[in-house]
Each structure stands twice: as C-alpha cells, then as structure tokens.
Amino acid sequence: MQRLILIGMPGAGKTYWAQIWGQASGTPVLDLDAEIERATGTSIPDLFAAEGEAGFRNIEHQVLQQVLSQTGTFILATGGGTPCFENNLPLLLQSGNVVYLDVPVPELVQRIRAQKQQRPLLAQLSDTALTARLEQLLTEREFFYRQAHQTLPAEALSAATFALL
Numbered sequence: 001m002q003r004l005i006l007i008g009m010p011g012a013g014k015t016y017w018a019q020i021w022g023q024a025s026g027t028p029v030l031d032l033d034a035e036i037e038r039a040t041g042t043s044i045p046d047l048f049a050a051e052g053e054a055g056f057r058n059i060e061h062q063v064l065q066q067v068l069s070q071t072g073t074f075i076l077a078t079g080g081g082t083p084c085f086e087n088n089l090p091l092l093l094q095s096g097n098v099v100y101l102d103v104p105v106p107e108l109v110q111r112i113r114a115q116k117q118q119r120p121l122l123a124q125l126s127d128t129a130l131t132a133r134l135e136q137l138l139t140e141r142e143f144f145y146r147q148a149h150q151t152l153p154a155e156a157l158s159a160a161t162f163a164l165l
Contacts, residue, residue, distance in 0.1 A: 003073055003096025007145055009138060010080040010119055011111040012101040013157065018077040021162035028074040032082060036063045044079075045118065053121075061086035068095045080137070084144045093147070100148035105134045107154060 006014040015031050022029035033044050040047060047056050083089040092098050109131050112122060125133055
C-alpha cells in the first residue's frame, strides 16, 4: 500500500476516516493539525490568533514537509486548507494517493455546528453565516480538491471503501 493522503473541506471527516481506515489496515495515522500542535506546542486556534492565517499557513507548510519526508507508509489527514496554500498540492500529489472526501455543504454545517470553537475560521459564525462561509470556501478550494487522484463522495464513505483505494 502506498501512502494515503486525505483532503477536503472542514468537517468532511478526514481525521475520522483516517482513523477508521488506519485501524482496519494496521496502517499508522498522522493528523497534520495534531503534528502542527506537537511541533509548535500551541493549539491551532492559538496559532491562528497569534500568527494570523498567513503565518499559520507558513507553519503548516513547514510541518507538512517534515511529515512527508518521513519514510514508510501512513495515512495522513490534512487540514481543509492544506492543499490550497504554499504550493502544498504538488507536494501532496507526489507523496501518496491523494483522496478528496467530497461532502455537501449542508452536511458539513451539521457536522461542524457542535465543534465550531476548534475551527478558527468558523468559530464565531451563526448557522446561516456558516453555510455561506462554507459555500465560499468550497468555491475557492474546489479547484485544488478536484486535482486529487481520487474523489470519494460522502455517500461512498465506509470502512469497506478503504480496501478499494
């Protein structure tokens, strides 16, 4: 098995499916946000507050390079914006099988509603504003997401899906 790299919108389930598929296959799982927090000793919301989005994206890129320089097979759950900044997409595409988890915005809103505080770009938004922001982000990011090696629509995601990748 080659490396599996999951990309997609916030709330698409990248971390969740990485853990499910990693457990099913015995493959190590890395979460880029967790790796960033470990490397910096700071939470993602605190990094955004201190560095702004541009500073965060620079740190994210540096940690991504470190993660992808590791040897061996693993499943990597990226942040929602990871492939869209700092020329990260070509790096991801060269480093493994990049899979876009394609989840409709209404489903993303339902998933994110309970965990907005952990998502710096979405934390203060009402449901209406959250829907509008996610639609805007998807419009901005879909160009990058669609360059993945594979696209999995939300309805196709299951524990058995991993065996087909």
